[in-house]
Amino acid sequence: MELLVFLILFPLLVAGLISVIRNEKFRGAAVITGAVLAGMVSLIVLVSSMTDSALYYSMPVNFIGFLIFFGDLLISSYLVYVSLKSRQYLITGVTILQLVLIALAEFLALSDHIPIPDLFIDQFSGIMAAIIGVVGGLICIYALGYMREYHHYHPDKPDRRNRFFAILFLFLSGMFGVVFSNNLFWLFFFWEITTLCSYLLIRYPETTESVRNAFRALLFNLAGGACIPLAILAIQFSGHSRLLAINELVAAGPTLALVPAGLIAIAGLAKSAQFPFSSWLVGAMVAPTPVSALLHSSTMVKAGVYVIARFAPVFEGQIVGILIALIGGITFLAASGIAISQSNAKKVLAYSTIANLGLIVACCGVGTAEALWAAILLIIFHAIAKSLLFLSVGTVEHRIHSRDIEDMSGLVVRMPRITMMILIGISGMFLAPFGMLISKWASLHAFVESVPPYGILLVIIIAYGSGITAFFWAKWMGKLISVNGRKPDIESEVPKSEKIILYILSTLTIIVCFCFPVISWYLIEPWLATLYQPVTELLSLSNIEIMIMMLFLVLIMPFSLARFSHSAVPVPRYLCGIPETSTASYTGSTGVTRDVVLSNYYLEKVFGEERLSRLSVAAGVFLLVLLMNFLLIGGGL
Numbered sequence: 001m002e003l004l005v006f007l008i009l010f011p012l013l014v015a016g017l018i019s020v021i022r023n024e025k026f027r028g029a030a031v032i033t034g035a036v037l038a039g040m041v042s043l044i045v046l047v048s049s050m051t052d053s054a055l056y057y058s059m060p061v062n063f064i065g066f067l068i069f070f071g072d073l074l075i076s077s078y079l080v081y082v083s084l085k086s087r088q089y090l091i092t093g094v095t096i097l098q099l100v101l102i103a104l105a106e107f108l109a110l111s112d113h114i115p116i117p118d119l120f121i122d123q124f125s126g127i128m129a130a131i132i133g134v135v136g137g138l139i140c141i142y143a144l145g146y147m148r149e150y151h152h153y154h155p156d157k158p159d160r161r162n163r164f165f166a167i168l169f170l171f172l173s174g175m176f177g178v179v180f181s182n183n184l185f186w187l188f189f190f191w192e193i194t195t196l197c198s199y200l201l202i203r204y205p206e207t208t209e210s211v212r213n214a215f216r217a218l219l220f221n222l223a224g225g226a227c228i229p230l231a232i233l234a235i236q237f238s239g240h241s242r243l244l245a246i247n248e249l250v251a252a253g254p255t256l257a258l259v260p261a262g263l264i265a266i267a268g269l270a271k272s273a274q275f276p277f278s279s280w281l282v283g284a285m286v287a288p289t290p291v292s293a294l295l296h297s298s299t300m301v302k303a304g305v306y307v308i309a310r311f312a313p314v315f316e317g318q319i320v321g322i323l324i325a326l327i328g329g330i331t332f333l334a335a336s337g338i339a340i341s342q343s344n345a346k347k348v349l350a351y352s353t354i355a356n357l358g359l360i361v362a363c364c365g366v367g368t369a370e371a372l373w374a375a376i377l378l379i380i381f382h383a384i385a386k387s388l389l390f391l392s393v394g395t396v397e398h399r400i401h402s403r404d405i406e407d408m409s410g411l412v413v414r415m416p417r418i419t420m421m422i423l424i425g426i427s428g429m430f431l432a433p434f435g436m437l438i439s440k441w442a443s444l445h446a447f448v449e450s451v452p453p454y455g456i457l458l459v460i461i462i463a464y465g466s467g468i469t470a471f472f473w474a475k476w477m478g479k480l481i482s483v484n485g486r487k488p489d490i491e492s493e494v495p496k497s498e499k500i501i502l503y504i505l506s507t508l509t510i511i512v513c514f515c516f517p518v519i520s521w522y523l524i525e526p527w528l529a530t531l532y533q534p535v536t537e538l539l540s541l542s543n544i545e546i547m548i549m550m551l552f553l554v555l556i557m558p559f560s561l562a563r564f565s566h567s568a569v570p571v572p573r574y575l576c577g578i579p580e581t582s583t584a585s586y587t588g589s590t591g592v593t594r595d596v597v598l599s600n601y602y603l604e605k606v607f608g609e610e611r612l613s614r615l616s617v618a619a620g621v622f623l624l625v626l627l628m629n630f631l632l633i634g635g636g637l
Helices: 002-020 024-048 063-085 089-111 123-153 161-180 184-202 208-225 227-238 246-251 254-271 279-286 289-298 300-310 319-340 345-366 369-400 416-430 435-450 454-481 496-531 541-560 609-634
Strands: 055-057 119-121 585-587 593-595
Touching: 002 024, 002 119, 002 161, 024 123, 024 161, 063 089, 063 184, 063 208, 089 184, 089 208, 089 227, 119 123, 119 161, 123 161, 123 289, 123 300, 123 369, 123 496, 161 184, 161 289, 161 300, 184 208, 184 227, 184 246, 184 254, 184 279, 184 289, 184 300, 208 227, 208 254, 208 279, 227 254, 246 254, 254 300, 254 319, 254 609, 279 289, 279 345, 289 300, 289 345, 289 369, 300 345, 300 369, 319 345, 319 454, 319 609, 345 369, 345 454, 369 416, 369 496, 416 454, 416 496, 435 454
Parallel strands: none
Antiparallel strands: 055 119, 585 593
16 A cells, blocks of 8 residues: 555655756756656556455545545635636536535535545556556656757746646646545546646646647536546435445446446546547647647546546446447547648647547447457557657657658658657557557457447448558658658757657567567456456467567668668659759759659548548537436436
8 A cells, every 4th residue: 555655645745846946957856756766666566466356455544535625625726716817617617516516425425434445456557557657757757858948949938847847746646546546536536636737737838829728628627527526426326335436336237337437437538538528639739748748648648548448347238338439439530530631740649649549448338358458458558659759759849840740751861760769659559569450450359249230330430540540650651761862960969868768668669569468468367357257368379479570570660760861872753754953853844943842642621620520529429418318317317
């Protein structure tokens, strides 16, 4: 229990310390020390979670429950203040509604108090803790150099880095609380901490756009979060207060747990930016790159898929699970399509994140052991590879002063090692034998076997979405390795601290790819065995051998680029017999001199953001209404 409490409270203490440190050197030392310790302890927790059963802990002091409610009150009071000040009255109303619901639930809990374990650790929460501690900690360290450059390039913005890093560590504390909480009251408290921190981080630039997008994220996440106290009240009114413990709620099965689990899943859909909630995550990209990496990879969105995955066994074979899976499937297909039409690298990453989260949600909605196995693998690989991509794009943006994919043409010559790491990250997202391909294969098999005829529809969605995914990743890779003349090497300008973090994340991506069978055998499958009886073999030895051979083939291209800038020989492009000049221009048949311009197709008329977003939001709203209708009417509330 001491390690769990440490991981929750230690980042909070670091946040308090950093908030009062003005000296940059001391602040950097505090950030590095805090991130390293949190990462190391999270790995110890991961190793200790490799047991046959979960470990549960009750806090010895009942007074902590009062502190939790007082914390809810403080967060709500602050949100009411900032929303009223900015005339965001809808947010004010949702915040007050949340507060009324949780206050009523706390009042009912006083008269019907049943002791339940407050904290727990099992293999799944151990995996999540390692993601938060290691990936989240690396992002915090990376942010030291990035934020220094950020304020160098934005001298007009007030330097509030001490507050920025304090919020990052508060965020980590809240996320540790989410994955270790067994008490639904505790889960809601830490859930709201992540909502508050995301709002503060998104509005950090304090531009009109960032403030607007921060309030949008706050509204959507508060609206989703209100479903958690609704779930608590549903449990209390049913007379089964023992189900306020997550382990008891999952064990109760769909008869008792379907309605509260479905309500909590809606909160997860909002937090993981599924349609119709997706716009908040796209808007979050206005924040500095470390914020995007933290929100999109290791923390904020992972809280959403984490709670849905927790209740996946409850959804197996249920109409609620099918609706959740369809929301995830439509999100995967639509967001992948929108990513094709984007040339902004961060927007491509944002929509690909939404798409991958949709695939995870679809697997969790199906709820079988095989589908849940695929979902957890997706969570692991996505957290590492996507954080690598976000941070790499941030580094490139500071060097070329653009995040447009078209401006990254020939980056392999200018920044060969950074390009190599971007390609490793992209490979980690969709190429064999990296987790995305393995997980998609498992999810397709699970869909066909488990939920006919809906499974066939999900297979079609995933098949088309996967093809679209390959398209937008491949055209980005093509831009990176295309060479348009000799350009100066600018990689030496990258701060050493940023390079180190990118090297570590690249190495982690490769290590996890080699070791995914071990992760499956010693972490994922033992956890699934506690939920499903029996669990058949999910990973055969022959598949592992094929995957390892393919891994070496996939790694040939990224590592062959390590010294590309020294060996690349630019050659003239073929222009149908017209000679290309040294200035990359040519004289056409009419005597007009034109520049040679090569660019990708973005197919805006087919995959335009506005068009697809409108259609997918409408589909998401329709499915969400059906889901709410079933839970509130069909469920007897």
